[in-house]
Amino acid sequence: MRKIWKKVIGLGAFLAMLPQMVLAAGGGPVAPMVIVADTRKLEGIMKWWGDLYNNSYVEFTVLTVVLIPLIGVVFGVLADLIMTHIGIDLKSRELAEH
Amino acid sequence: MEWLYILMPIAGVKIFWPGLIILGIGVGIIGGFFGMGGAWMVTPGLNILGFPMAFAIGTDIAHMAGKSLISTMRHGKFGNVDYKLGMIMLVGTVVGFEVGAQMIMWLERLGSVEKVVRVMYLILLSLIAWMVFHDVAVKKRKERELAAAGLEADKLATGVEWHKTFHKIKIPPMVHLHAAGIYCSAWLPILVSFATGWLAGILGIGGGLIRMPSLIYILGCPTHVAVGTDLFEVMISGLYGAATYTYKGRTELVAAIIMLIGASVGAQVGTVATKYIKGYGIRIVFGLAVIGCGISVALKIVPTYVPSIKTICDNTSTALILSLVAAMSVYIFVKMVQGAKQEVAAKKAALAKQAG
Numbered sequence: 525m526r527k528i529w530k531k532v533i534g535l536g537a538f539l540a541m542l543p544q545m546v547l548a549a550g551g552g553p554v555a556p557m558v559i560v561a562d563t564r565k566l567e568g569i570m571k572w573w574g575d576l577y578n579n580s581y582v583e584f585t586v587l588t589v590v591l592i593p594l595i596g597v598v599f600g601v602l603a604d605l606i607m608t609h610i611g612i613d614l615k616s617r618e619l620a621e622h
Numbered sequence: 623m624e625w626l627y628i629l630m631p632i633a634g635v636k637i638f639w640p641g642l643i644i645l646g647i648g649v650g651i652i653g654g655f656f657g658m659g660g661a662w663m664v665t666p667g668l669n670i671l672g673f674p675m676a677f678a679i680g681t682d683i684a685h686m687a688g689k690s691l692i693s694t695m696r697h698g699k700f701g702n703v704d705y706k707l708g709m710i711m712l713v714g715t716v717v718g719f720e721v722g723a724q725m726i727m728w729l730e731r732l733g734s735v736e737k738v739v740r741v742m743y744l745i746l747l748s749l750i751a752w753m754v755f756h757d758v759a760v761k762k763r764k765e766r767e768l769a770a771a772g773l774e775a776d777k778l779a780t781g782v783e784w785h786k787t788f789h790k791i792k793i794p795p796m797v798h799l800h801a802a803g804i805y806c807s808a809w810l811p812i813l814v815s816f817a818t819g820w821l822a823g824i825l826g827i828g829g830g831l832i833r834m835p836s837l838i839y840i841l842g843c844p845t846h847v848a849v850g851t852d853l854f855e856v857m858i859s860g861l862y863g864a865a866t867y868t869y870k871g872r873t874e875l876v877a878a879i880i881m882l883i884g885a886s887v888g889a890q891v892g893t894v895a896t897k898y899i900k901g902y903g904i905r906i907v908f909g910l911a912v913i914g915c916g917i918s919v920a921l922k923i924v925p926t927y928v929p930s931i932k933t934i935c936d937n938t939s940t941a942l943i944l945s946l947v948a949a950m951s952v953y954i955f956v957k958m959v960q961g962a963k964q965e966v967a968a969k970k971a972a973l974a975k976q977a978g
Contacts, residue, residue: 611966
């Protein structure tokens with residue numbers, strides 16, 4: 525029970541801190557202005573993407589937040605496979621200062 | 623050569639996409655190697671490529687989130703991430719950052735603080751650079767003394783050992799940080815993260831540049847664990863930052879993805895390079911990066927006294943940062959290739975010996 529309470533309190537504190545994390549990521553205050561994407565010159569997936577941006581920031585954000593880690597993991601795993609194939613040990617290292 | 627340019631669907635500008643990949647590789651290598659987000663390197667790069675500044679921060683944070691995720695995964699597998707320490711520090715960083723950001727807003731209401739902040743940043747960078755090279759000098763002196771006595775230094779021995787004094791503080795609760803190999807009062811990482819977060823908030827930076835040396839010199843983390851744990855913090859704040867900036871419509875995802883292609887490769891190279899470069903190798907290159915960053919900050923301060931040379935100073939600062947990124951990336955890449963070659967050759971030799 526104590527462990528569950530600890531987790532609940534931890535999660536609550538984490539959620540409360542989220543807004544400050546963006547600043548800690550190196551960002552800063554954003555001026556309140558609306559930017560509209562000019563999709564007239566775009567075609568295909570780019571046009572769809574521009575339209576999505578203009579229509580719904582929420583959907584655009586959800587897709588971005590899903591895509592960024594996903595692409596990161598895909599490329600990361602790909603690089604892992606290549607390095608493992610070369611023969612580099614990716615699971616251990618010697619901890620030494622000099 | 624039209625195919626080398628891509629129209630950004632949101633920002634509406636054509637960007638030289640190979641430039642984004644090269645920039646991504648460079649900051650990916652350096653980020654994975656030092657454990658930092660590297661916003662101070664990305665912004666001038668994006669500026670040169672003609673990227674609209676309204677989207678620069680959001681795009682940078684979005685790619686940083688993906689890049690640090692890859693680096694954290696790799697460092698985690700190496701055992702370089704102390705998750706407990708990372709979570710404890712996250713609390714102090716966020717609270718400290720908020721206090722610092724509020725303080726700077728209060729100071730702004732009193733008058734312009736930009737110059738003061740830059741000077742403060744420059745002093746801090748000078749202090750960090752001095753700390754790194756003083757540590758290297760002390761370590762060399764100790765090695766010479768041991769050699770004179772016919773002894774050999776322990777592979778985990780360091781030059782300065784300020785952390786031992788801080789570890790004497792025994793205010794409960796005490797925590798055992800297994801990956802870092804530290805047993806100390808929980809208040810120590812909380813206070814360190816609060817102080818580094820506060821400084822980052824005042825200076826308007828991410829904080830990796832301050833947090834990494836603090837983890838080494840005050841908490842006593844081994845260099846590799848400091849890098850990995852710092853990246854864990856950058857990853858969490860980066861993911862949230864990506865969400866909030868995108869929600870405000872300030873992320874050009876196409877550019878972030880192109881950068882991420884380069885950064886994901888670079889991050890792996892930088893992270894794996896830490897396997898072949900000893901802790902002090904990382905510290906020395908980090909010290910040089912801090913000096914470069916310091917010179918670029920100084921070049922931003924000079925025009926406030928001599929406005930006529932603003933353009934020259936801005937261009938020199940951008941050129942310096944990009945040259946520094948290029949030189950360090952090449953150095954880390956070469957070291958990684960050399961290390962990998964040696965490892966593969968050693969494995970082949972061991973197999974040949976077994977077969978023979």
